[in-house]
Amino acid sequence: MPTQHQVWSIADSLRDKPERVSLRTVRAALPRGGSYRDIGPHLAAWKAQRSYQPRIELAVLPEHMQTEMARAAANLWEAAMQQATRLLNAEREQLSAVAAVDRELRDEALASADVLSAQVESLKAEISRLTNELEQSRSQSNGLLEKLMATRPATPVKPDSSRSEVFWEDVLDRVLEMLLAEPVGSRGLICGQILKRMPADILERAEREGEVVNQENLMIRLHRSFAQGRRFVREVGHYRPLSRPSDQDETQIRVNPE
Numbered sequence: 001m002p003t004q005h006q007v008w009s010i011a012d013s014l015r016d017k018p019e020r021v022s023l024r025t026v027r028a029a030l031p032r033g034g035s036y037r038d039i040g041p042h043l044a045a046w047k048a049q050r051s052y053q054p055r056i057e058l059a060v061l062p063e064h065m066q067t068e069m070a071r072a073a074a075n076l077w078e079a080a081m082q083q084a085t086r087l088l089n090a091e092r093e094q095l096s097a098v099a100a101v102d103r104e105l106r107d108e109a110l111a112s113a114d115v116l117s118a119q120v121e122s123l124k125a126e127i128s129r130l131t132n133e134l135e136q137s138r139s140q141s142n143g144l145l146e147k148l149m150a151t152r153p154a155t156p157v158k159p160d161s162s163r164s165e166v167f168w169e170d171v172l173d174r175v176l177e178m179l180l181a182e183p184v185g186s187r188g189l190i191c192g193q194i195l196k197r198m199p200a201d202i203l204e205r206a207e208r209e210g211e212v213v214n215q216e217n218l219m220i221r222l223h224r225s226f227a228q229g230r231r232f233v234r235e236v237g238h239y240r241p242l243s244r245p246s247d248q249d250e251t252q253i254r255v256n257p258e
Contacts, residue, residue, distance in 0.1 A: 001034060001038050002030050002032070002034040002038055002039055002042070003042075004042045004045070006030060007026060007030075007039055007042035007043055007046065008042065008046050010026050010029045010030060011026055011043060011046045011050075011052075012050075013029070014026065014029065015050070015052070020054050021043070021046075021047070021052060021054065022054075023036050023039055023040060023043060026039055026043055027039055051071065051073070051074045053073055137190070137237070138236055138237050141190055141191065141192075141237035142237060144219070145219060145223065145237075148216060148219060148220060149223070163209065164209075164211065167205065167206070167209055167211050168211075168221050170202070170205075171198075171202055171213070171218075171221065172221060172222070172225055172231055174198075174199055174202055175194055175222070175231075175232075175239075176231050176232070176241060178194065178197055179194075179232070179239060179240055179241045180241050182240070186240065187235070187238045187240065188233075188235070188238040188239050188240030188241075189238060189239060189240075190237050190238055190239070191215055191218055191219045191222060191237075191239070192215060194218065194222075194239065195213070195214070195215050195218055198213060222234075222239055226239070229242070230242070
């Protein structure tokens with residue numbers, strides 16, 4: 001395998017004769033020859049180092065013209081390489097900027113997906129908690145109602161009298177107004193919610209007339225009205241109006257009065 005020193009020495013020798021320096025002529029001058037694959041890299045490095053321009057040199061131009069033309073060719077080549085390098089670097093920078101924007105958009109999308117996923121999980125947990133609380137509230141309400149229906153309440157309801165009946169009928173009318181004010185499609189209100197929204201004038205009147213408006217007495221009156229088919233419908237502890245004036249398609253529940 002020829003060495004770089006051997007290839008360069010023969011190339012200098014051929015140039016001085018002057019003869020054309022090429023793979024073929026260098027290979028022929030090597031003592032043991034060699035493959036073009038082995039000679040090629042050494043000869044290419046020699047041509048670049050020596051600024052070898054065979055057409056100019058073999059034209060037998062004056063030496064100073066050969067030198068100037070070779071130098072000009074080398075400068076032109078260097079300028080072309082610099083321009084190509086600048087263009088390549090500019091293209092690389094542009095591609096790098098595009099890639100950076102793509103990465104930023106991808107990271108933002110992934111971050112948004114993570115946030116949405118966390119929010120969904122949080123909402124699921126909140127829905128589960130509220131569902132459990134609602135089931136517990138329903139169970140407690142149903143248990144309390146069954147207890148009240150089976151036994152006498154701790155605070156006895158006053159014996160029915162004309163005045164007491166008028167008062168409680170007015171209370172139930174106000175409760176009906178309260179339920180009618182709920183949005184269409186609402187499930188209604190439970191007894192505790194109704195008691196919390198009881199108008200102040202009703203509570204003041206109860207105090208004047210010696211009536212006790214608490215959850216137990218209110219629940220008994222609501223259930224009695226519901227059982228008689230008057231005013232209310234009760235579903236899973238919630239009370240809603242038996243009918244609405246504007247609900248033409250709602251099923252009307254009719255129960256024969258006592």
